[in-house]
Amino acid sequence: MTTKEPKYYFENKLKPPKAFFDWCYSQISTFKWSNKQKTILASDRSDCFVIERRLTKQSNLTFFDKFYSFATVLVTAKRIEIQSYGFWSRVTEGKQTIECELTNFEQFAGGKHVMVTRLDNGRPVFGLTPNKPFGGPYAGVKLYTNGWADKISNTSELRYLRIEQLSAFDIENIYKYRKEIEFLQKINANALANQVMFPRYMNNVYGSWRKNVDMRTINENWLRKNKQFFKNSSRTFLEYELEKRIKERNGKVVPGIERYLDYRDINKVPKGVGIIRFQNWMIKNKVNFKYYLDYLSLLKDLGIELDENLILPKDLKKAHDNAVELLNQMQREVNEKMYEKRLKAILKYETVVGDCAFLVPKDLNELVAEGKALHHCVGGSGYIDSHKQGKTTIVFIRQKEAIEKPFYTLELKNENIIQLRGKHNQVAPPEIKEAAESWLGWLKKQKS
Structure with a gap:
């Protein structure tokens, strides 16, 4: 813990070059009103975009224009700082004024990571504040390109690391685990070193960001203990954990299984089958594990006891579809308690895009009906x-002219469309995919 007050960091920060502020002001538009008799310029800045408007008696010459946010990364041998500045543009009686102040600040120095922000009353406090109501501290921030990445690689405390690509959002993680990364690079375990540097990846099966590594596991003792496994290899943390957990099931890794199975899914594999046979079945049938879990969930709903033939169906799609048909023949009522609050939150997802209406289930039994219909x-x-x-x-995606009739069903997770299916799991055609992407873009704008 630091004993310095938050204001100390604002007062003793690295000084950004004048070129940074010149660049910031060049990104802020100004205004020009004109008619045949008169022209009003909101400012004398000439290196920015000028918004031109016709000057009339009704012209509004006093208004709040816009909030802009820019950041710069400053580097010395002992410090890395990310400084974010807010710019408030206002026009009063045709004249533009721009206020600027440091809003968020991060410093990496001497093994410490310090974050300071400015409250509305101007007082600095520890922490960072969101840049937008539904975003993080860097949402909508434009970053000044001043060669800072090269300076980090060549000048800073991180100069001992090999970093091929670097974004400002990677600095925190790389600085925190710089010793582990350096150790891995020295033993030529570059794949794991890269995973520690860039620990997240988009998992298309689950539609979410997942971690390449678990840093609760990786520490100095763990690295030395497992040095021989990773040394001079391209082995990854995921491979290490997959092998470990498959061994715990009295099996060995079948080459190629890493393309279909994540180590975090091993505990979801049914116990009634050998883990080696299960891997071979997955690879042979190119099984999407999430689809397989859907199948197991259906069997559970049907109350069917699992045996080896059900665990490893010869045709997973056919077995899945048969289970769907059996489930949809059942008379079921879903308990609606606790759904009211959730429904209120997602009603704002509804809109019309072209010929498609996007609707949410008003009660949970509509999901049962959707499954039966499609x-x-x-x-x-x-x-x-x-x-x-x-x-x-x-x-639910419905045709605008037939809004009560099930058409296509969309699954959204972590602001990503991970499934879009029609009748009998039919893949949506390009025009429906395009409408869905437009809807997703509209939804993200509503949240920003």
């Missing part, structure tokens, strides 16, 4: 529970 598994308890709890969001 012969897919969205009516299974797995989807119902996940939707109810907010782990995922199911959206």
